[in-house]
Amino acid sequence: xxxxxxxxxxxxxxxxxxxxxxxxxxxxxxxxxxxxxxxxxxxxxxxxxxxxxxxxxxxxxxxxxxxxxxxxxxxxxxxxxxxxxxxxxxxxxxxxxxxxxxxxxxxxxxxxxxxxxxxxxxxxxxxxxxxxxxxxxxxxxxxxxxxxxxxxxxxxxxxxxxxxxxxxxxxxxxxxxxxxxxxxxxxxxxxxxxxxxxxxxxxxxxxxxxxxxxxxxxxxxxxxxxxxxxxxxxxxxxxxxxxxxxxxxxxxxxxxxxxxxxxxxxxxxxxxxxxxxxxxxxxxxxxxxxxxxxxxxxxxxxxxxxxxxxxxxxxxxxxxxxxxxxxxxxxxxxxx
Amino acid sequence: xxxxxxxxxxxxxxxxxxxxxxxxxxxxxxxxxxxxxxxxxxxxxxxxxxxxxxxxxxxxxxxxxxxxxxxxxxxxxxxxxxxxxxxxxxxxxxxxxxxxxxxxxxxxxxxxxxxxxxxxxxxxxxxxxxxxxxxxxxxxxxxxxxxxxxxxxxxxxxxxxxxxxxxxxxxxxxxxxxxxxxxxxxxxxxxxxxxxxxxxxxxxxxxxxxxxxxxxxxxxxxxxxxxxxxxxxxxxxxxxxxxxxxxxxxxxxxxxxxxxxxxxxxxxxxxxxxxxxxxxxxxxxxxxxxxxxxxxxxxxxxxxxxxxxxxxxxxxx
Numbered sequence: 001x002x003x004x005x006x007x008x009x010x011x012x013x014x015x016x017x018x019x020x021x022x023x024x025x026x027x028x029x030x031x032x033x034x035x036x037x038x039x040x041x042x043x044x045x046x047x048x049x050x051x052x053x054x055x056x057x058x059x060x061x062x063x064x065x066x067x068x069x070x071x072x073x074x075x076x077x078x079x080x081x082x083x084x085x086x087x088x089x090x091x092x093x094x095x096x097x098x099x100x101x102x103x104x105x106x107x108x109x110x111x112x113x114x115x116x117x118x119x120x121x122x123x124x125x126x127x128x129x130x131x132x133x134x135x136x137x138x139x140x141x142x143x144x145x146x147x148x149x150x151x152x153x154x155x156x157x158x159x160x161x162x163x164x165x166x167x168x169x170x171x172x173x174x175x176x177x178x179x180x181x182x183x184x185x186x187x188x189x190x191x192x193x194x195x196x197x198x199x200x201x202x203x204x205x206x207x208x209x210x211x212x213x214x215x216x217x218x219x220x221x222x223x224x225x226x227x228x229x230x231x232x233x234x235x236x237x238x239x240x241x242x243x244x245x246x247x248x249x250x251x252x253x254x255x256x257x258x259x260x261x262x263x264x265x266x267x268x269x270x271x272x273x274x275x276x277x278x279x280x281x282x283x284x285x286x287x288x289x290x291x292x293x294x295x296x297x298x299x300x301x302x303x304x305x306x307x308x309x310x311x312x313x314x315x316x317x318x319x320x321x322x323x324x325x326x327x328x329x330x331x332x333x334x335x336x
Numbered sequence: 337x338x339x340x341x342x343x344x345x346x347x348x349x350x351x352x353x354x355x356x357x358x359x360x361x362x363x364x365x366x367x368x369x370x371x372x373x374x375x376x377x378x379x380x381x382x383x384x385x386x387x388x389x390x391x392x393x394x395x396x397x398x399x400x401x402x403x404x405x406x407x408x409x410x411x412x413x414x415x416x417x418x419x420x421x422x423x424x425x426x427x428x429x430x431x432x433x434x435x436x437x438x439x440x441x442x443x444x445x446x447x448x449x450x451x452x453x454x455x456x457x458x459x460x461x462x463x464x465x466x467x468x469x470x471x472x473x474x475x476x477x478x479x480x481x482x483x484x485x486x487x488x489x490x491x492x493x494x495x496x497x498x499x500x501x502x503x504x505x506x507x508x509x510x511x512x513x514x515x516x517x518x519x520x521x522x523x524x525x526x527x528x529x530x531x532x533x534x535x536x537x538x539x540x541x542x543x544x545x546x547x548x549x550x551x552x553x554x555x556x557x558x559x560x561x562x563x564x565x566x567x568x569x570x571x572x573x574x575x576x577x578x579x580x581x582x583x584x585x586x587x588x589x590x591x592x593x594x595x596x597x598x599x600x601x602x603x604x605x606x607x608x609x610x611x612x613x614x615x616x617x618x619x620x621x622x623x624x625x626x627x628x629x630x631x632x633x634x635x636x637x638x639x640x641x642x643x644x645x646x647x648x649x650x651x652x653x
Contacts, residue, residue: 041516042487153607154379183378183543188587188600195597210517213546213589217597237593254521256550258573258588265550267522271486 002069003204004030004053004172009066011045011052020275022048022061024228027302030172030221035198035205037215037236039251040225043272046208049225050174053206054093055083071171088119092165096177098157101164102149108160109145112167120168134163138193155186159193166197176208191218212251216240224248227272227283230302234309244311244319246288249326266327269335282314289331290315290322339366339402340537341390341423341505346399348385348561358613359385361561363399369504372531372538374552374569376545376584378606382561383541387507390539391425392416404504421451424498426508426527430490430515434482440493441478444500451501465496469526488519495526499534506530509541524551545588549573554642557581560609560617563636567643577645579622616648624649 011023022045040046051057068075116127132142138159179187215222223233232245243249253266270287285291302312325331348360360382367373375383388394401409427433466474469492512520555569565578576582583602601623608620619629634646
């Protein structure tokens with residue numbers, strides 16, 4: 001059974017041009033004990049989804065429809081205070097910039113203690129012991145608990161914000177671009193910390209990222225998001241090796257591989273639709289080299305292909321052929 | 337081929353709270369026409385400071401910069417303007433590289449005026465550069481303002497502005513890091529094509545070795561202000577000689593599920609620079625450190641044609 005199951009979720013934002021559906025009728029399942037990569041580009045709604053799941057949307061955003069079932073309970077029926085009680089204890093959040101998670105004028109020990117004592121009900125002595133344990137867990141020297149965040153490098157700060165997120169043993173951790181701002185060696189080290197903790201503590205994690213290589217490295221599952229919807233989801237090995245959606249196919253050719261100098265990169269021409277006025281059919285149709293009349297008029301439903309692979313594309317039956325064509329830059333150039 | 341841009345012994349020392357910070361130490365490099373050189377390294381390695389010195393946006397503390405046979409280290413006045421017309425910077429962040437109140441046409445006309453290009457040539461130059469960055473037909477873009485364009489389109493305008501003065505050298509500092517993945521390839525392809533068809537020399541600064549591999553034949557790896565390795569990109573990646581390069585290559589994730597997930601051959605973090613700068617600056621993090629590394633700074637030595645490494649390891653290959 002899924003730890004988290006999202007059904008038909010719609011999140012709207014009030015804007016000057018009227019309400020916009022940043023997340024629109026989205027389904028997502030996160031099994032227990034997995035790392036799910038949520039991939040997409042800026043504006044696709046992936047961060048909004050993460051915040052909606054955590055119950056920390058900004059004031060102008062709200063869940064307009066749908067269900068979020070977490071550990072068997074519909075979070076939409078929870079009061080604000082019941083919702084707050086879940087945060088940190090059952091689900092925790094790691095933001096992109098660790099500085100946003102950390103208070104710059106408090107020592108790390110005080111920030112840990114605040115969560116452990118006020119949220120977790122630990123005694124002062126227990127909190128001190130637990131803080132040291134958490135620092136060791138993420139590869140930081142417990143002696144550094146007395147430091148302020150600005151004494152830490154970017155990687156150390158991100159480790160500290162992971163330690164904070166894990167303080168009360170949550171079952172789900174949502175990490176929003178946790179390694180994007182980090183240098184490549186530090187990025188790898190932080191990803192390794194996340195992978196190791198997931199395995200050791202049997203956590204579930206949603207790792208929000210724009211980087212397919214990060215998904216391939218760290219995630220066992222992946223959900224690809226485009227214009228407020230999941231277009232493809234399943235086991236990472238399946239989705240990355242045999243993508244069924246043309247957008248996923250495009251992404252796999254869109255950036256360079258350090259071990260391959262021969263490949264020529266294929267840009268996905270055009271831009272995502274304006275979500276104030278989404279197109280009637282498939283949202284990717286305007287950028288898709290394989291779109292036909294039906295794609296432009298009818299939104300494709302999400303369909304299973306194989307035991308653990310979902311895709312929302314009218315042409316998924318032809319994916320094998322399309323994958324070959326998607327590797328050719330000429331195919332995509334025709335869209336420009 | 338004679339180098340278009342050549343730097344010898346570049347140094348940059350900043351003074352911070354009474355301490356000297358050696359941001360760049362003894363960097364020498366050269367770029368020939370039609371060649372692309374990449375400088376790769378992590379934050380604080382000195383790659384951006386090096387690029388800024390080469391463009392004369394930062395005064396070197398020591399060293400010499402030659403461009404097309406002339407010493408431009410201390411060029412000023414019209415000599416500096418002439419250099420600027422021929423060596424153009426592509427900005428990292430397209431969202432604040434353009435004046436938001438200017439139309440695209442005006443943003444492209446500014447450099448033509450600055451470099452005193454005759455007005456009769458403006459329209460032709462603008463149209464041809466817009467074709468080159470694939471914003472066509474030009475007329476449908478030129479009267480728009482930056483807020484009407486996406487990030488990828490803006491970066492194409494930024495490229496157009498860099499190319500419009502007809503430079504011989506393009507310096508691009510993280511040219512796609514602010515852009516969405518799906519449009520990065522378009523920008524990199526425009527840069528590659530411009531180099532191939534115009535015979536431009538290019539210098540790319542990036543932390544991303546995969547990007548450098550895509551656009552550069554030659555690569556320099558910097559660590560804490562010094563060059564630790566340089567050579568043809570493909571060889572440097574397939575057979576890294578310096579222990580730092582090895583770690584850097586191993587750390588780059590690839591978009592395949594099957595990949596190396598072994599621990600990196602590196603210890604500590606960037607902040608673990610040795611307090612005493614007399615030896616190798618990488619020694620505190622190096623898995624192959626030897627006693628000699630603490631006392632003697634390794635100098636760049638040739639290990640194969642075109643390949644250099646600054647490391648005492650005999651088998652650094």
